[in-house]
Amino acid sequence: MKNKLFGNIGLLYLFAFLSAMRFDRALWMLYLVERGLNMSQVGLIESLFHAVIVLFEVPTGMVADLYGRKHSLLMGSLLSFFYALLMMIGGHFFVFSLAFALAGLAGTFRSGADNALLYDTLLHSGKTEDYTKVSGNMLAISLVAMSAAQWLGGVVAEFSWNWVYLGMLMVNGLLFIPLLLMKEPPRDSQASPNHQEKIPVRQRWKNQFAESWRVWKQEYTLRSPLILFITLSCAMVIVMFYGQAFFSRMGFRSSEIGLIFTVESLLAVIVAKFAYRIERRWTFGKLLVSIYLLICCLMGLFAVLHGWSAVAAFFFMGNLSVVLDPIFSHYVQSKIASSQRATFFSFISLATSLGTMILFPAFGVLVDRWGFDLAFGMLAAFMTFLLICLKRMAKYEKTTAETVTDRG
Numbered sequence: 273m274k275n276k277l278f279g280n281i282g283l284l285y286l287f288a289f290l291s292a293m294r295f296d297r298a299l300w301m302l303y304l305v306e307r308g309l310n311m312s313q314v315g316l317i318e319s320l321f322h323a324v325i326v327l328f329e330v331p332t333g334m335v336a337d338l339y340g341r342k343h344s345l346l347m348g349s350l351l352s353f354f355y356a357l358l359m360m361i362g363g364h365f366f367v368f369s370l371a372f373a374l375a376g377l378a379g380t381f382r383s384g385a386d387n388a389l390l391y392d393t394l395l396h397s398g399k400t401e402d403y404t405k406v407s408g409n410m411l412a413i414s415l416v417a418m419s420a421a422q423w424l425g426g427v428v429a430e431f432s433w434n435w436v437y438l439g440m441l442m443v444n445g446l447l448f449i450p451l452l453l454m455k456e457p458p459r460d461s462q463a464s465p466n467h468q469e470k471i472p473v474r475q476r477w478k479n480q481f482a483e484s485w486r487v488w489k490q491e492y493t494l495r496s497p498l499i500l501f502i503t504l505s506c507a508m509v510i511v512m513f514y515g516q517a518f519f520s521r522m523g524f525r526s527s528e529i530g531l532i533f534t535v536e537s538l539l540a541v542i543v544a545k546f547a548y549r550i551e552r553r554w555t556f557g558k559l560l561v562s563i564y565l566l567i568c569c570l571m572g573l574f575a576v577l578h579g580w581s582a583v584a585a586f587f588f589m590g591n592l593s594v595v596l597d598p599i600f601s602h603y604v605q606s607k608i609a610s611s612q613r614a615t616f617f618s619f620i621s622l623a624t625s626l627g628t629m630i631l632f633p634a635f636g637v638l639v640d641r642w643g644f645d646l647a648f649g650m651l652a653a654f655m656t657f658l659l660i661c662l663k664r665m666a667k668y669e670k671t672t673a674e675t676v677t678d679r680g
Contacts, residue, residue, distance in 0.1 A: 274400050280393040284449040288410040292417035293443045295425030295436045299532035299646035301516040315373045315636025322625040324376030332380040341389035342456045348381030353444040360437035390455035415491045419537045426530015496662040506627040508593045536590045543591045547598045556603045563596050568656045
């Protein structure tokens with residue numbers, strides 16, 4: 273049984289490669305615009321995508337726990353297949369909305385299920401010490417596949433959008449091969465000491481927000497960094513996706529836009545390896561504010577520059593956010609108890625999705641009314657204003673805390 277389960281590793285590598293082959297990742301916004309949608313409609317569709325994630329992240333996680341990780345991954349792959357099909361045949365706002373809802377639902381079925389299946393496989397094969405190594409290999413394979421898919425998608429899109437989504441249909445069809453060949457490891461019904469699988473979904477939601485609110489009240493030093501990080505994460509989603517259409521309006525071809533996103537992804541892989549060195553040289557507070565301000569300035573430049581100088585600003589913004597991600601994670605983990613970490617990070621993920629639901633369509637409305645230049649400039653100004661407000665709030669909280677201490 274152990275040898276059979278260990279065969280899952282190679283199949284998980286193949287799954288990681290195929291699932292990352294999203295040929296439209298750097299181009300889907302261009303496709304929707306060519307099909308007649310305006311930026312406000314595109315923003316609403318992306319907002320729906322995040323709304324589905326927020327609503328179904330917890331329930332679909334229960335599916336993986338109760339019925340197996342393999343079944344959860346199969347459901348996610350099936351939904352991704354129908355996403356590609358609807359995108360290929362769709363020509364109306366409603367059809368594209370349904371496609372993105374399915375894509376969001378597919379993501380929730382896959383979220384964490386592959387890593388859980390990997391860990392269970394290694395656990396029952398007596399190889400748990402290899403988890404970090406194998407998981408890292410899966411991530412590297414995914415990044416390489418994603419980079420290649422972005423470039424290939426751009427090249428193919430210049431000939432036919434149908435070929436892009438036909439290719440995705442074929443890849444999603446091939447995904448069923450490694451999944452059907454995988455062996456579901458036995459699951460220990462007592463694996464969770466709190467028997468989380470027996471807790472109703474509504475109660476899980478209440479527990480998650482109650483725990484997160486308790487941490488928020490106890491650790492006031494987390495408040496400003498958390499707000500800044502979530503704002504920055506939402507802003508980078510806007511830059512990455514609206515950047516597709518912005519580059520197109522600058523005159524870049526689909527193949528060039530695909531290449532831009534491919535290079536950005538590859539640079540992110542390299543830059544991420546040096547994050548720990550940067551963390552050693554700067555305090556977290558200075559690093560967070562410095563990166564945040566740099567991205568605000570670069571976004572302002574991104575709004576007024578054109579051509580390859582705008583691409584350079586895009587690269588710098590993307591890689592600065594990549595540097596901040598593991599450093600922020602380390603800071604948060606050092607501030608909260610081990611028993612609260614998973615819940616609090618889930619809360620951060622949900623808050624980011626909620627923020628994106630609001631800001632993404634709002635940005636689309638700004639683009640339709642005043643254009644990309646002014647919209648990106650307004651986003652940079654809003655982020656800068658938020659930083660100023662939070663700095664003043666932090667100073668006030670510090671002064672209040674010192675006053676209370678002196679009185680005590």
